[in-house]
Structures are given as C-alpha cells and as structure tokens.
Amino acid sequence: MNLALRDIRHHGSRFLQTCIGLSLLLAVVMGMAGIYRGLVSEAMTILNDTGADFWVVQQGTNGPFAATSRMQEDLKYRLRTLPGIAQASPVSYQNIQMERHGKPFRFFLVGYEPGGMGGPSSVVSGRPIERLHYEMVADLSLGLPVGSRLELGRSEYTIVGLTRNMASSSGDPLVYVSLADAQEIQFKADNSALRTDRVRIARGLSAVDGLTIAQQQTIAPVVTTLAGGTHQINALVVRLKPSANPLLVQESIERWGHLRAISDSQQRAILFEGMIAKARKQIGLFSVILLIISAVIISLIIYTMTLDKLKVIATLKLIGAQNRVIVGLILQQSLIMGVVAYLAALVIINLTYQKFPRRVELVSGDLQALFLIVLCICVLASVAGIRKALSIEPAEALGG
Amino acid sequence: MYAVEVENLTKVYGSGDSAVTALRDASMQVKPGELAAILGPSGSGKTTLLTAIGLINEPTRGRISLGGVCVANNGWQPGLDLKRLRREQLGFIFQAHNLIPFLTAIENVLVALNLNGITGKSARNRAEELLSALNLAERSQSYPANLSGGQAQRVAIARALANRPQVILADEPTAALDTENGLNVMALLKSLAQENNSAILVVTHDHRMIAGFDRVFEVSDGRIVREG
Numbered sequence: 001m002n003l004a005l006r007d008i009r010h011h012g013s014r015f016l017q018t019c020i021g022l023s024l025l026l027a028v029v030m031g032m033a034g035i036y037r038g039l040v041s042e043a044m045t046i047l048n049d050t051g052a053d054f055w056v057v058q059q060g061t062n063g064p065f066a067a068t069s070r071m072q073e074d075l076k077y078r079l080r081t082l083p084g085i086a087q088a089s090p091v092s093y094q095n096i097q098m099e100r101h102g103k104p105f106r107f108f109l110v111g112y113e114p115g116g117m118g119g120p121s122s123v124v125s126g127r128p129i130e131r132l133h134y135e136m137v138a139d140l141s142l143g144l145p146v147g148s149r150l151e152l153g154r155s156e157y158t159i160v161g162l163t164r165n166m167a168s169s170s171g172d173p174l175v176y177v178s179l180a181d182a183q184e185i186q187f188k189a190d191n192s193a194l195r196t197d198r199v200r201i202a203r204g205l206s207a208v209d210g211l212t213i214a215q216q217q218t219i220a221p222v223v224t225t226l227a228g229g230t231h232q233i234n235a236l237v238v239r240l241k242p243s244a245n246p247l248l249v250q251e252s253i254e255r256w257g258h259l260r261a262i263s264d265s266q267q268r269a270i271l272f273e274g275m276i277a278k279a280r281k282q283i284g285l286f287s288v289i290l291l292i293i294s295a296v297i298i299s300l301i302i303y304t305m306t307l308d309k310l311k312v313i314a315t316l317k318l319i320g321a322q323n324r325v326i327v328g329l330i331l332q333q334s335l336i337m338g339v340v341a342y343l344a345a346l347v348i349i350n351l352t353y354q355k356f357p358r359r360v361e362l363v364s365g366d367l368q369a370l371f372l373i374v375l376c377i378c379v380l381a382s383v384a385g386i387r388k389a390l391s392i393e394p395a396e397a398l399g400g
Numbered sequence: 401m402y403a404v405e406v407e408n409l410t411k412v413y414g415s416g417d418s419a420v421t422a423l424r425d426a427s428m429q430v431k432p433g434e435l436a437a438i439l440g441p442s443g444s445g446k447t448t449l450l451t452a453i454g455l456i457n458e459p460t461r462g463r464i465s466l467g468g469v470c471v472a473n474n475g476w477q478p479g480l481d482l483k484r485l486r487r488e489q490l491g492f493i494f495q496a497h498n499l500i501p502f503l504t505a506i507e508n509v510l511v512a513l514n515l516n517g518i519t520g521k522s523a524r525n526r527a528e529e530l531l532s533a534l535n536l537a538e539r540s541q542s543y544p545a546n547l548s549g550g551q552a553q554r555v556a557i558a559r560a561l562a563n564r565p566q567v568i569l570a571d572e573p574t575a576a577l578d579t580e581n582g583l584n585v586m587a588l589l590k591s592l593a594q595e596n597n598s599a600i601l602v603v604t605h606d607h608r609m610i611a612g613f614d615r616v617f618e619v620s621d622g623r624i625v626r627e628g
Contacts, residue, residue, distance in 0.1 A: 001507060001514050003500075010502030010543070315498040318456065319559070320487030321515050395456045397498055398447060398571045 003316075003325070004332035007309070018301050019337055023344035025294050026374065030349040031356070032287045033366040038359035039279050043169040043271045046110070047264065049121045052237035053246060055262045056088070056253055062262075064093050064234040065169050066274045071259070073179075073231040082252055084244030089116030090233040092182045095172065096152070107142060107175045108168035109152075111182020117237045120176055126161030132178050137161040139173035153185040169275055171358040179233070187232055291373060299381035302334045306385035313389050314397035323390060330385045331378075338378035342371055401468045403566050403599030404430040404453055409462035411448050411622075422448040424622040425462070430599040430615065432566065435590045437610065438603045440619035446603045447571065449619065453601065454490055454569045455482045466490075467566045487516045491560030491598070493570035493589075497552040499544040505555045506531060506540040512562040530558040534588070550581035554588070561592060568593075570602040574609055586612045 008015045046065070055064065056071075056079065063069025079088040092111035097104055112118035114129045120137050126146035129135045136157040138144045144159045151157075157177065166174040177185070198220070205216040238261070240249060246263060253261040262270070306313070313326055346367070353360040411423040423445045430436045440446045451457035453464060455471060464472040466489055471477055486492075499508045509527035513519070518526070531540050534554040544552050553573060560568050570589065574582030586602075586609050593600045593614075602613070610616060618626035 001503075001510055003503075003511070006507065007502045311498065312500050312502075315494070315500065316511075316515075317483075318454075318486065318492055319512055319515060320483045320485075320490075322483060325515065393456075395451050397492075397494060398451065 002332070003329045004336060007305075007329070008333060008336060011305075015337070018297075019340045019344060022294060022297060022337065022341035023348060025290055025297070026341055026345035026370070027348040027352075029287050029290045029294075029370060030345055030362065030367065031353065031360060032283050032290070033370065034349070034353055034360035034362045035356070035358065036280055036283045037361035037363050037366065038356075039171075039276055039283075040272075041361050042167045042171050042359050043276055044268065045165070045167055046169070046174070047267060047271070049166065050091075050118055050237055051121075051239070052117060052264055053240045054238040054250065054253070054264070055267050056236040056238055057234070057260050057262060059254075059258050059260045061260065062270050062274070064091070065267075066270050069234050070232055071234075071236070073183075073233045075259070076236055079236055079238065079253070082249065084240055084249045084252075085238055086241045086244075087117055087239040088236050089113055089118050090179055090236050091118035092179060092186060092232075092234045093168075094182065094186050095168075095170070096175075096185075098152070100150075105142075106172050107138070108170070108172040109182055109185065110174055110176045111179040111186070111233075112176065113179050117239060120161070120163045120166060120174075122163070123161035124164045126159070128161055129176060129178055130160075132180055134158060134181065135160045135178070137163060137176040139163050139166045139175070141165075141167075141173045142175070155181070155184070157181070165359070167359060169271055183231065183233075291377065294374075295377040295381050298334060298337060298378060299384055301337065302330060302382050302385040303388065305333060306330055306388050309389075310392055311397060314392050314394055317392065318394035318397045326389050327386050330389055331382050334378040334382035334385070335375065338374045342374050401432075402429045402465070403432045403434070403467060404428070404601065405463075405465040405468075406449070406453065407463040409449070409452060409464065410460050411445075411452060411457065412460045422622050423452070423459070426619070426622070426624045428617050428624060428627070430567075430601060432597045432599055433594050434614045435593045435600045435612065436602070436615040436617065437613040438601060438617050438619060439605065439607075439610070441605060444619045445622040446605075446619045448622075450569050450571060450601065450603045453567070454492065455486050487512075488563060489566045491563070491565040491568040493553070493556050493560045493568065493573045495572035495575045497544070497549075497556040497576075499547075499552055499555055499559075501544050504541050504543055505536060505547065505551075505558075508544070508555055509558045509562050512559045516563045518563070526562060527558070530561055531555070534558050549577050550584060553577060553581070553585055557585070557588065557592070561596065561598075564596065565598060568598050568600045570600065572604055572606070573602060574604065574606055579608060582606065582609060583612075590614075 057063035057069035058071050061067040061069045073090050076088050076090050079085060090113060094109045096109050097106040123137055129137055134155060134157050136150060136159050138159050140162050144150060146159055146162060148159050149156050168174060202220055205211060205220055240246060250261040253259050353362060406426060406428045409423055409426040413420045413422055426449055438446045438449060448457060452459045458476055459472050461474050463470060471480060503511060506527050509530055510523055513523040513526060531537050534557060536551060536554055539547060539551055574585055577585060589600050590612050616628050617624050
C-alpha cells in the first residue's frame, strides 16, 4: 500500500493548490531558460542566415551589430579583386520605429543587393525581392501579409515575401529591402534638409579666401552631391573561396588601414560577450533565485505535511513500521509534488511560450536538466521533514 | 508459560539529582487468553509499564519475557529487532483510536498486515474477516472521520488483531467512549482474548470497567501495590 499516494488522495485539493503554485514558479524558470535560448538564437539569426566568413567593417569598430560602422559602398569592387574572396556583398542595417494603426511598429531594416549575400535565405510565403526598388520581404511576426503596403520614408513598399523567425539581436523582426532602397531610407535627406545643406555649403565656400563667385558656383553642386551621397553601407559580408587562407585574407583587408575584417567566430564572440553574457548572468541568477524559492516552498510544505502527520508517524512506528516506510512516505510525497508541478509547468509553458513578446526557445536538454534539478530539490527539501519524522518517538502515539 | 512475564522492572528517567523513578521493582504475569487491567491514577507509572512491555521504553533494570522469550534483562537484549517484535507479537490499541486519517477502515487494517509483509489477497481476506467479525463490514470503505467513536475503536481493535499477536496492549481504550460503548469495547476485548488466546493488558483509570477483567494490577507511585 502506498501511504504517500493515499495521503495525497485524501488531501487532494490542498496538494493540487500547492502543485499549481509551484508549477507557476517552475514555468517561470522554464520561461527564463527559454528566453535565454531565444536571446542567443535571435542574436545569431542574421549571422547564421548570412553565412559569411568575414564581416568587413569600419576600422576600430565592432560593427555592424555591436557598434556603428559606416563605409563607402564602392569598397565592394576593391574587395572582390582580392585573392581568395569568392563573394563580397554590401549590407546596411537600421532600427526603425514608426507608428502604425496608432501603435508603435518596430523592426530591423536590412538592405542587401538582390542576388548577393545578406538577404533572407528562404521565404515561407511569396517570393524574394526581384526588383531594385519598392519591394520588401518581412518577417511573419510583423503581421504584414503578402501584397500589403508599408509607407517608409518618402516611398511606399509592397510586401512580396515573408520569412519566419527572423529577428535582430535586439529581438526586432527583420524587414528586407534592396540596398538601394535601404540607403535611400537611411541616408537620403528630405527637400527641406537639402535646401538647408545647399545654403550651408554656399556659406562655407564664400568664406574660403581666393575663390571667386564663379568658382564657388561651380564647386557648390559637386560638394552638395558628395555631401548628400547615399552610397554608404554598414558592412561588407565576405565569403571566401574554399582554397583561401582566412588569415591571409584578413591581413590583406586590414593592411588597407581603414577597414577591419571580423571573422564569423569573432563576430559571434562580440555578440555573445557584449550582448548576451550579461543577460545570461541575469537570467541565470533569476532562475537560481526562483529554484531556491521553489526549494523553500517544497521544504516548507513537506515539513508542514510532516507536522500534520506526527501522530500518524508515531502510530506507524509503534506498530512496527521500518524507517524506510517513514522516509518513503515523506520522500515520495516530495517527489510526487515536484513531478506533478514540473509536468503542470511544462503544460503551462507550452501553452504560453509563443505569446511572449520575444522569442522563447524551449530546448529539451534544458527541460531535462530542470527536471533533474527539481528531483534533487525535492530530495533536499524533504530532508527537514524526514529528520523530524525520524526523531518522533513511538511513545508519542500514546495518550490523548 | 506466561504470555507476559515481568520481574522487578525499574525505570528511571534522567540521572543524578534530576532522576525520576517511574517504576520500581514491578513484577507481574499474564497468561494467554487473560484480560488484565493495569489500574492507577495519573502519574502512577502504568503507562511506563505498558510502554516497557510494548518494547517502546527501555527499562533501566529488571526482566521482561514475551511468550517465554526474554526481551529485556537490565535493558534490551542485544541483537533484538524491536520493530519486528512489535509487528509480529504485539498489538496496540490507543485511547483516541489513532487510526490513520487518510486510510479507509480496511486500509487501516491492511497497513498493519502490509508492514508485517502480508500483502495481496491474503491480507485483504484477513482484513475483511476481522472487520466482519467486528460488525464493520459495511463501513470498510469509510474514513475514520466518518466513523463513530465506537466504530473507530473497533477498527483499531481489528488493526491490533491483524497479525494475530500474542499480546495486545491497550492504553485507555474506553477513555474517549461513553459508558455503553466503553462496556461494549471491554466485552469485545474479553471475547477476543479468549478466542485468540492472546493476553490483553489494558491501562485504565476507569473503575466502571473493572468488573470485566480477569486480573487487575493496581499501580501506585511506580509500584504494583495490589494484584487481584
């Protein structure tokens, strides 16, 4: 006869309430682990999808994700001529927050050359960008159907394709446009700004000694064009030929003096150490605190349940119950509570994780590890109850 | 051969100046099938005597034999498995029945059998047989909270009898019952003692119940002052 199960059956509602409370705590722990996995996954999404061997960025920066990097687009031509380089594609990245239907609408805009690297590796609906202008591929999570239109900057874009689970390192869904469109959105000034720039340049040229008015009028449009140029990018993504020596290519690029070539593994390390490590510590600490709280709750509940059964335990001892029967009663209750709470937590998190605003990835390894941790906690939490139970004298069963 | 034989039993709690002698040179014998009362006021030492015979409270000096086997001789006999002896040879009935509240009546009987290694159908048959004999067959699935005081005490008696013990020890079994139920329980114990050939020792200070006993040991200040 299993005394633990019968006690639980008799105190079903109280036991269930405790399990539900505990399961909510464990669901939060599962959620925290899932959020961490989601953070890592989101941070690496673009890297994984791009498949670059090198990220060429402005010298002295950790760009393009951890720091701002700006460079001229035409560097791609020089880079493509370097021995060992199979492909070099310019990309631009930009966070955009706008209002849509009266609500903030935030995404991460990726500009790439259609046919080059840096674009979406697959679309789940519609098609990739085929035209150089006014086409957009958006992530499903933005809720923009294929064929819908989005006004951005001074132009309107048509959604031609959809991606799934594509997000930036900060968790914003990705939107892809052609590089030319991205440059226009990011760098092209509006008419008022252009007028202001022309006036500023004209004033600057008039202050230069030795320039005649005719010369100033000749130079001014050239300077305005150069200053207002939009052919800037944030990085060049590079794929090497299979025979290439990555270190030699990296040295060759950096020898130019104004560029930095960051290998894919270095880029991952930058993202991980700079953007994820702290979050991991924070989430880890929070999870540990929650597990400690769970342990304290289980311990208190099991101890209270043991106190409720002092007379029962004394009676069992008096009629000859071995210590293993008493230990089994308490330990089994603790383990049953942990297992039931864990399973309920699993149901809760599976029903809710997709409703989290950021990606939550439930990894079976994490869940299995948590299960083992919960079992360990249950064993440890039952120690106080077991010690109390074993200290009860059978004689305590006597008397009223 | 006596079912219970106690010789010069002494129990001292504490030591030095704080030592309290609860039992002094108590001696008694109870034969199988006898219903014996240990009578005395509160603090007289009757429960100490019962717990020593029940292998719960180690005596300081003296000798205890159960069914002719010496279990204590100036302390427990070395190598004795007290829990096993309690399971196999002793049955306990308590003042407040001490049924396990989360087990049904039949499960309360089954638990004593299971602890003694008797499981399955044979255990269930034995438990049903005992409950039927005590007119509790219809209440076998009831929890203790749903039983009357008399019914609960009869379930406790069934549990005590489950392993056919040589000796049944009862601590104030009628204290929580009214006179009618108390007399019924005493009559039941008397008939069970004879039917099962078990010695039944009942600690009581309830003089209403004295008439039904075969033997009465009166305890005062830790001594057995009268035997009748």
